[in-house]
Amino acid sequence: MTEHGRLRVMVVDDHPMWRDGVARDLEEEGFDVVATADGVGSAGRRAAAVIPDVVLMDMQLPDGNGAEATAAVLASSPSSRVLVLSASDERDDVLGAVKAGASGYLVKSASKTELIAAVRATAAGQAVFTPGLAGLVLGEFRRMSSTPDPDRGGPSLTARETEVLRYVAKGLSAKQIASRLSLSHRTVENHVQATLRKLQLGNRVELTRYAIEHGLDE
Missing domain, CATH: 3.40.50.2300 (Response regulator)
Structure with a gap:
């Protein structure tokens, strides 16, 4: 505002x-x-x-x-x-x-x-x-939520996906995250999309909420 x-x-x-x-x-x-x-x-x-x-x-x-x-x-x-x-x-x-x-x-x-x-x-x-x-x-x-995911016993994020998720929770843009991790913007976006799919979340707002609830913003 x-x-x-x-x-x-x-x-x-x-x-x-x-x-x-x-x-x-x-x-x-x-x-x-x-x-x-x-x-x-x-x-x-x-x-x-x-x-x-x-x-x-x-x-x-x-x-x-x-x-x-x-x-x-x-x-x-x-x-x-x-x-x-x-x-x-x-x-x-x-x-x-x-x-x-x-x-x-x-x-x-x-x-x-x-x-x-x-x-x-x-x-x-x-x-x-x-x-x-x-x-x-x-x-x-x-x-989507009722379709079995063969790779899913519970959400299993890679170390890099978890690292990206921490920065998302802190409010950093994909460009800022890419700079911090020395990755390309597209690679960061791919990690975000993969995380959304694994956690069965609809968008970045839900992803940020998930990260905060699980203490990943600290």
Whole structure:
């Protein structure tokens, strides 16, 4: 938040008219739009620079997709929450975004009132979905959690995965962790994704909570 208590929002969309219109609507409702971006690369860079509370994320971007951009944003600014606002309600898009760490998913047919309420709810840590999509997401995670993992007697993390998890719990970005451990950014991201799968967690917020609960932030 800003010093005046205004929520800091970043809007990621490659259509200037839509992006500017959403930013204007948010400003009129008292939000502080601290940045906009039009692709995966710019989303990650600008999130690192402004540390937004909430990022509104489109799924179709010129240099990748919203899931990739969500991962880039959260790697640069782990405290941010991502709310997808997309024309697509395709299953793969929805699940891809959530698995990348998005907190919610709205389709662009949502009204201005629904969007404003969703941004506030996302900032407060709630999961917000267009009706019908929440059931899809819950069903997928139930299916995943009920599927036997042959390698799993209990979560078994490698020494490197545990080391990365400790830094995640301390709030370091993937880039910062990579620098500390002399690894590439991609290698750190691979360790994070492997840890999420092993612990059956949905995103970095849950991963951080797990690490803190198990004393890995000390």
